[in-house]
Amino acid sequence: xAEFRLYNSMTQQKEVFKPLVPKQVSMYVCGVTAYALSHIxxxxxxxxxxxLYRYLEQLGYKVTYVRNFTDVDDxxxxxxxxxxxxxxxxxxxxxxxxTIDMGDLQCRTPTHEPRVSDHMEQIIDMITQIINNxxxxxxxxxxxxxxxxxxxxxxLSGQKLEHIRAGERVSVDSRKRNPADFALWKSAKPGxxxxxxxxxxGRPGWHIECSAMxxxxxxxxxxxxxxxxxxxxxxxxxxxxxxxxxxQEGRVSYWLHNGHVTNxxxxxxxxxxxxxxxxxxxxxxxxxxxxHFLLSAHYRTPLNYSVSQLESASDAVYYIYNTLQExxxxxxxxxxxxQKEGAEQNGRTVKITQEAEGLISKLKxxxxxxxxxxxxxxxxxxxxxxxxxxxxxxxxxPLKKKNPKQQQLYRSLIETKKAVEKVLDTLGLxxxxxxxxxxxxxxxxxxIRAGLSEDDVLRTISERTLARKNKDxxxxxxxxxxxxxxxxxxxxxxxxxIWRPKALKE
Numbered sequence: 060x061a062e063f064r065l066y067n068s069m070t071q072q073k074e075v076f077k078p079l080v081p082k083q084v085s086m087y088v089c090g091v092t093a094y095a096l097s098h099i100x101x102x103x104x105x106x107x108x109x110x111l112y113r114y115l116e117q118l119g120y121k122v123t124y125v126r127n128f129t130d131v132d133d134x135x136x137x138x139x140x141x142x143x144x145x146x147x148x149x150x151x152x153x154x155x156x157x158t159i160d161m162g163d164l165q166c167r168t169p170t171h172e173p174r175v176s177d178h179m180e181q182i183i184d185m186i187t188q189i190i191n192n193x194x195x196x197x198x199x200x201x202x203x204x205x206x207x208x209x210x211x212x213x214x215l216s217g218q219k220l221e222h223i224r225a226g227e228r229v230s231v232d233s234r235k236r237n238p239a240d241f242a243l244w245k246s247a248k249p250g251x252x253x254x255x256x257x258x259x260x261g262r263p264g265w266h267i268e269c270s271a272m273x274x275x276x277x278x279x280x281x282x283x284x285x286x287x288x289x290x291x292x293x294x295x296x297x298x299x300x301x302x303x304x305x306x307q308e309g310r311v312s313y314w315l316h317n318g319h320v321t322n323x324x325x326x327x328x329x330x331x332x333x334x335x336x337x338x339x340x341x342x343x344x345x346x347x348x349x350x351h352f353l354l355s356a357h358y359r360t361p362l363n364y365s366v367s368q369l370e371s372a373s374d375a376v377y378y379i380y381n382t383l384q385e386x387x388x389x390x391x392x393x394x395x396x397x398q399k400e401g402a403e404q405n406g407r408t409v410k411i412t413q414e415a416e417g418l419i420s421k422l423k424x425x426x427x428x429x430x431x432x433x434x435x436x437x438x439x440x441x442x443x444x445x446x447x448x449x450x451x452x453x454x455x456x457p458l459k460k461k462n463p464k465q466q467q468l469y470r471s472l473i474e475t476k477k478a479v480e481k482v483l484d485t486l487g488l489x490x491x492x493x494x495x496x497x498x499x500x501x502x503x504x505x506x507i508r509a510g511l512s513e514d515d516v517l518r519t520i521s522e523r524t525l526a527r528k529n530k531d532x533x534x535x536x537x538x539x540x541x542x543x544x545x546x547x548x549x550x551x552x553x554x555x556x557i558w559r560p561k562a563l564k565e
Contacts (some may be wrong), residue, residue, distance in 0.1 A: 060431070061427060061428055061431040061432070062075045062076075062431065063075070063076045063118065063316060063430075063469070064431060064432060064433055065283075065313050065430045065433055066315070066359060067312075067313045067314055068215060068314040068316050068439065069214070069215055069311075069314045070314065071311075073432075073433055074313065075194075076313065078120065078282045078312075079280060079281070079282055079312065082119060082120055083120060083121050083123070083150075084115050084120045084121070084122045084123070084282050084283065085121075085123050085277040085278075085281035085282045085283070086108075086111070086112070086115075086122060086123065086124050086125065086277075086281070086282060086283040086284075086285065087125045087126075087127075087269070087272075087273040087276075087277055087281060087283070087284050087285070088104070088108045088124070088125070088126045088169075088285040088286060089126075089127065089269055089285070089286035089287075089290055089294070089295075090126045090127045090128050090129065090157075090172070091128065091129065092132050092134055092135065093128050093130055093135070093150045093151075093153040093154045093157060094128065094132070094134050094135040094138040094139075094150060094153055095138065095153060096153065096156055096160075096336040096337070096338055097153075097156075097157050097160055097336065097337055098254065098320075098327060098328075098334035098335060098336050098337065099320050099327065099334070099335055099336075099340060099349065099353070099364065099498075100287070100319060100320040100326075100327045100328065100334065101157075101337070102160070102164060102349065102353060103317060103320050103353045103358075103362060104285075104286065104287050104317050104339050105126075105161055105164065105166050105424065106164060106166060106350055106354065106487065107317045107354075107358040107434070108124075108285050108315075108435075109164075109165075109166040109167055109487055110128075110354065110358075110434060110436060110485070110486060110487060111283075111285075111315075111434060112124050112167060112169075113167065113484075113485050113486075113487060114434065114485055117485055119449075121230060122169075122170070122433055123170045123171075123276070123277065124169040124170045124504055125169060125170060125171045125272070125273065125276045125277060126169040126171075126172055127172070127173050127174070127175070127268065127269060127272050128150070128154045128157075128172060128173070128174045128175070129174075129175055129265075129268060129409070130146075130147060130150035130151065130154065130174045130175050130176050131146070131147075131150075131175040131176055131252060131262050131263065131268075132175075132265065133497055135149060135150050136250075136251055140250060143376055146251075146252050147176055147252060150174075150176075151424050154174070156358060159433070160337045160338070163337070163341055163346040164337070164346050164349065164350050164487075165346070165347070165350060165487045165488070165536065166487065167487075167488070171410065171534040173272045173275070173276065175263065175268045175272075177408060178268070178271060178272050178275065179254045179263075181271040181272065181274070181275045182263045182267055182268060182271040183244075183254075183256050183257070184271075185267065185270060185271045185274065185301070185305050186202055186243045186244055186256075186263075186267060187257065188304075188305045188306075189204065189243065189301060189304045189305050190202065192304055192305065193208065194208045194209060194300075194304035195243055195304070196236065196474075197258050197452070198234045199227075199234070199246060200244075200247075200258050200259040200260075200261060201242060201244060201245055201246050201258075201261070202240065202242065202244035202258055203232075203234075203235055203240040203241065203242055203243065204240055204241050204242075204243055204297070204300060204304070205240055206220060206237055206239045206240055206241070207220070207237050208304070209300045209303065209304060209348075211299075211300075211303070212239075212296065212300055213296065214296075214299065215291060215292070215295055215296050215314060216291050216292035216293075216295075216296045218292055218296065220237075220239060241264060241266060241293065241297055242264035242265075243263070243264050243266075243301070244258055244260055244261050244262070244263060244264060244267075245261050245262055245263070245264060246258070246261045247259070247260040247261045247262070252460035254255065255287070265294065265325040266293070266294055266297035266298055266301060266555030269294070270298050270299050270301040270302045270305070273298075273302075274302065274305070274306070274309070275479075279302055279305070279306040279308060279310070280308060280309065280310050280311075281311060281312070282311075282312050282313060283311070283312070283313045283315060284298075284311040284313070284314055284315070285314075285315040285316065285317070286315075286316060286317075286329070287316065287317055287319070288316040288317065288318055288319065288359075289319070289326070290316070291314075291316060294312065299311075303556065309333055311333050316359065317358045318356075318358065318359050318360045318361045318362060319361050319362070320353075320361075320362050320364055321361050321362065321363045321364065322335075322363070322364050323363075324361075326365060327364065332433065333359060335364065335497055337349070340369070341509070342372055343504060343508050344369055344372075344499070344504055344508075345373065345500055345501050345504050347375060347376045347466055347488055347490060347497070348369060348372045348373035348376050348488060348501070348504075349369070349372070350486075350488060351372040351373075351375055351376050351440070351488060352368055352369050352372035354436040354437075354439075354440075354486060355372060355436075355437060355486075356437050357434075357435055357436070357437045358434055359433075360399070366533075366563070367562075367563070367564055368544075370562040370563045370564075371562055373504070373505075373560065373562065374560065374561070374562035375440065376488070377498070377501045377559065377560055378448070379409075379448065379479075379483070379488075380490075380494050380497045380498050380501065381498055381559070382448050382452055382479075383451075383452055383476065383479070383494045384494035384497075384498050385452075385455060385496050386455050386472060386476055387449050387494060388457035389456075389458050389472070390455070390458070390469060390472060390473065390476075392458075393458070393465070393466075393469045393550045398424075405526075409466050409467060409470050410418075410467065410470070411467065411470050411471040411474050412467060412468070412471045413451070414471075415450065415471035415472075415474060415475050416525075418443065418446055418447050418450050418475060418478075419447070419474060419475060419478045421443040421446070422443040422446070422447050422478050422479070422482065423478065424442060425439070425442055425443040425444070426439060426441075426443075426444075426482050426485075430485070432507060437488065439482065439486065440482075440486075444479065444482060447475050447478060447479050448479065450468070450475055451472060451475055451476060451479070451545045454468060454471070454472060457471060458472075501560060502558075502560060504560075505546055505547065505560035505561075506547075508546050508563075509545040509546050509547055510545070511545065511547070516542070516547060516558050519538060519542060519549075520549060520556045520557075520558065522538060523535050523538040523539060523549060523556065524556060526538065540548070542558075543561055544562060544563075545559055546562070546563045547559075547560065547561060548560070548561035
């Protein structure tokens with residue numbers, strides 16, 4: 060099996076993954092600032108690190124996965140004030156909404172999901188340690204980190220201290236010794252939540268929360284720290300400075316960053332207003348279709364949002380699940396008393412066909428090669444994966460009910476189906492719902508996009524059937540084309556007509 064390599068943003072190269080503790084992985088990923096419904100940029104980070112989480116477990120590692128919620132922040136306070144709501148209450152509400160979205164996207168729940176408001180003790184203790192180590196100073200109840208005290212500042216981002224623009228996230232404070240100094244603790248202001256501290260009532264700055272919570276759950280030395288590429292500077296750069304200032308032995312082995320989701324090649328963000336929430340997408344597309352779309356590009360590259368790509372992803376997911384459903388139906392007559400691989404039938408061992416064996420081996424090798432190369436999900440669902448689906452589609456048709464001569468083909472289809480399901484499971488694309496249910500869910504979303512009901516489609520099919528019976532093929536073709544323009548494909552199977560979703564072009 061190929062060595063597992065990850066691209067380390069710190070060294071800017073792919074490195075063989077070696078955890079600090081054999082067979083155990085410690086991973087911290089920066090979560091959302093919870094003040095509104097999350098957009099698909101947030102979904103991309105969550106889905107990609109979920110795939111990493113799943114793959115590490117498949118490799119046999121015991122993973123401690125920490126993903127935080129920021130529930131104390133300027134944006135939350137502003138939003139709460141506008142709505143006349145308690146900031147912590149508002150944030151709690153959107154933490155719950157985020158959890159629902161993650162469930163829809165089949166992201167596994169991390170080991171720990173800490174919130175800032177629950178970890179004030181750890182945050183205050185770390186700030187105290189940083190001050191005691193002479194890396195921070197107090198001014199009028201505020202605490203600032205002194206970047207000039209930390210010679211390695213800029214090691215992750217490549218930023219030079221003398222070139223760093225002051226006030227990346229906030230306006231310049233004249234009380235700072237250096238414009239690049241950043242707040243560890245902010246003194247209390249009217250109408251804001253605050254906590255007691257040695258420096259007076261206040262609340263933490265943005266960066267300190269992740270240093271404190273990662274150290275609390277994973278210690279100061281852990282394997283993987285992840286987040287969006289926009290967090291490299293200043294957030295992750297400041298995290299490194301804080302953590303090392305509190306504990307000189309602090310170190311993260313691998314820094315991982317996912318690329319932006321863009322809209323017309325501009326970063327999708329709430330502040331710009333060019334974003335789509337996860338809910339806006341999943342109202343019209345199956346969550347599996349959105350997940351498939353988010354995995355269609357390498358996690359480090361930008362991913363440009365487009366309706367046509369979502370349509371293609373939805374079409375791909377439908378093909379996968381329709382194939383698996385039809386395979387289950389074809390195999391069902393053989394389930395009772397089915398032979399296990401290697402079992403004997405009439406004194407002879409039932410083996411899978413050479414073709415199936417070759418396909419399964421190729422799928423396994425392609426999957427391992429691509430996943431071990433920095434989680435290259437972009438092309439996993441092409442190539443050997445499509446060959447396996449094609450094999451299933453072709454070979455389930457010749458199955459004859461309880462025909463003993465078909466046992467080899469039965470075993471071959473079972474094993475090919477298992478190999479396909481294993482790939483889907485690792486990518487988080489294998490639903491816990493029955494395949495038939497997922498197919499119906501995908502069709503229901505297609506009807507929503509088309510603005511039609513099932514009855515509307517069935518009436519249209521009846522009209523087309525009547526036109527064909529009357530040999531009015533021009534009308535028959537017109538009906539079919541009009542439905543395809545709405546994303547509904549009418550298919551003639553034997554003496555009946557059925558329908559399925561069809562990808563629309565932008």
